Amino acid sequence: MTPQSAIDQITVEWSMSETGVIWLRYHADGNVGEVRLPDDLDQSGRMDDLWQNTCFELFLGEPGTERYSEFNFSPSGNWAAYGFDHYRDGMNPLALAQPPEIYMDFSDTHMALEVTFGLPDMRVGQEFDAGLSAVIEMQNGEKSLWALAHPAANPDFHHRNGFTLKMEAAER
Numbered sequence: 001m002t003p004q005s006a007i008d009q010i011t012v013e014w015s016m017s018e019t020g021v022i023w024l025r026y027h028a029d030g031n032v033g034e035v036r037l038p039d040d041l042d043q044s045g046r047m048d049d050l051w052q053n054t055c056f057e058l059f060l061g062e063p064g065t066e067r068y069s070e071f072n073f074s075p076s077g078n079w080a081a082y083g084f085d086h087y088r089d090g091m092n093p094l095a096l097a098q099p100p101e102i103y104m105d106f107s108d109t110h111m112a113l114e115v116t117f118g119l120p121d122m123r124v125g126q127e128f129d130a131g132l133s134a135v136i137e138m139q140n141g142e143k144s145l146w147a148l149a150h151p152a153a154n155p156d157f158h159h160r161n162g163f164t165l166k167m168e169a170a171e172r
Contacts, residue, residue, distance in 0.1 A: 005030065005136050006030045006034035007146075008029050010028045010146050011027050016167055016169050020118055021098075021116060021119075022116070022118075024058060024116075024132075025114045028112070029110050032106055032110065032111050033108055034138055035136055035137065035138060035139070036141075038054075038076035040076055043074075043077045043078050044079075044099070046079060046099075050073075050078060050080050054074070054135060054136055055075075056073045056115075056133075057131075057134065057157060058131070058132060058133075059130065059157060061130070062128065062129075066087065067084065068084050068158075069083050069084070071117070073100060073113055077102045079102065079115075081096055081117075087158060087160065088158050096120060097120060099117065100115050100117035102115045129160070130163055130164075130166070130167040131147060131163040133145070133146060147162055149161065150162065
């Protein structure tokens with residue numbers, strides 16, 4: 001995490017089915033009243049630049065290649081998905097098998113974003129190097145950047161060494 005935040009910790013639960021459906025639940029504990037949330041919490045469409053405000057992210061790297069995907073999920077219900085050929089290069093919108101279903105739950109002391117979405121057919125059945133991250137924007141505009149790892153001097157969610165989680169489908 002960097003810099004200081006009203007959020008004390010973020011935990012993530014996840015699963016991936018053999019059919020490429022991913023379920024994620026991001027749970028942030030802290031003073032949620034200090035977090036800037038979108039005005040409208042009832043949207044659900046593809047939208048760019050979600051990372052500029054409070055959002056939760058997933059990066060999936062394809063082992064043995066430089067290709068990776070980025071998924072952004074906003075508390076508003078908006079989402080984004082991109083494919084990259086190389087580090088921050090070749091960015092293209094990624095078509096999903098099903099649009100994400102995003103649900104929010106929050107109180108004064110926690111916020112949780114739960115999302116379910118289907119991977120594109122070409123990525124089903126793969127094992128991934130995954131990075132889980134979050135951008136938490138405070139009411140004063142400052143942002144704290146959370147990730148499983150910050151391998152570089154400055155936070156960089158696209159840095160492949162930050163993809164420290166092995167994500168593979170659950171066995172039946």
